[in-house]
Amino acid sequence: MTQTPSPHPIDTSELKPIHAKKGVPEGLWIRCGKCAAMLFRKAVENNLWVCTKCQHHFRVSGQQRVKQLVDKDSFEPFNTTMAPVDPLGFVDLKGYPERIAAAQKKTGQNDAVQTGMAYIKGRKVILACMDFTFLGGSMGSVVGEKITQAIEQAGENNLPMVIVCSSGGARMMESGFSLMQMAKVSAALARFDDQDGLFISVLTDPTTGGVTASFAMLGDVILAEPKALIGFAGPRVIEQTIRQELPEGFQRAEFLLECGFIDRLVHRKELRTEISRIIDYAGK
């Protein structure tokens, strides 16, 4: 399928519903799912999809993330036609091919990651941006393969690798094929490290499951957006398993910073500056 602009720049499940008054065009105003403030959509968009009242960072699509991060029109995508197949004939409530088709229609993308070469403040990088709006950013074979090939490109061209993570983890419809991607991407990163490559991992809300358990946490430098949920199993699952209430802020980026799992919290509007600064420090 062809790549068309996503009609959903953000994960709309984060917005509270608004019942528009007569005469007010639909979608002009949005309601923050966090602080419930009524926000002028254009103002939030100009603020990189961060709430202008409470600074809540909305989950943006892969396409939107690329647009926010790179120098204007500098993104040259890789493997745009690589699309998922259904190796297991997986059916839950619906068949996997049906779910793929719906996600492709919704996002205008073939799968849950965009990879390519781009410039960030004039620094050439290889970039991978995961897309939570596509089947929860789950890591199927296409996601793993695209990220692996991107890392190999970074190694061959001696360029920094930047991965923006946003994922619920493995893709259950691909089962073992999905789990294998963890090892494959991690192995590619190990080879990249042998080549003295610089890998900057950016964790955004949410970064969980197999993605956290593999490449997300392998960055030379690990950045995270404020309040991002970062963990392996979700807090609800842990709570049900250990039958204890979890402390406030558990699995949030701020807590992980305190525990030394991540290096720095970065507001979305500072990401470009921070990434380019790290590239300069590393002499890449």
Ligand SMILES: [Zn+2]
């Ligand atoms: Zn808000």
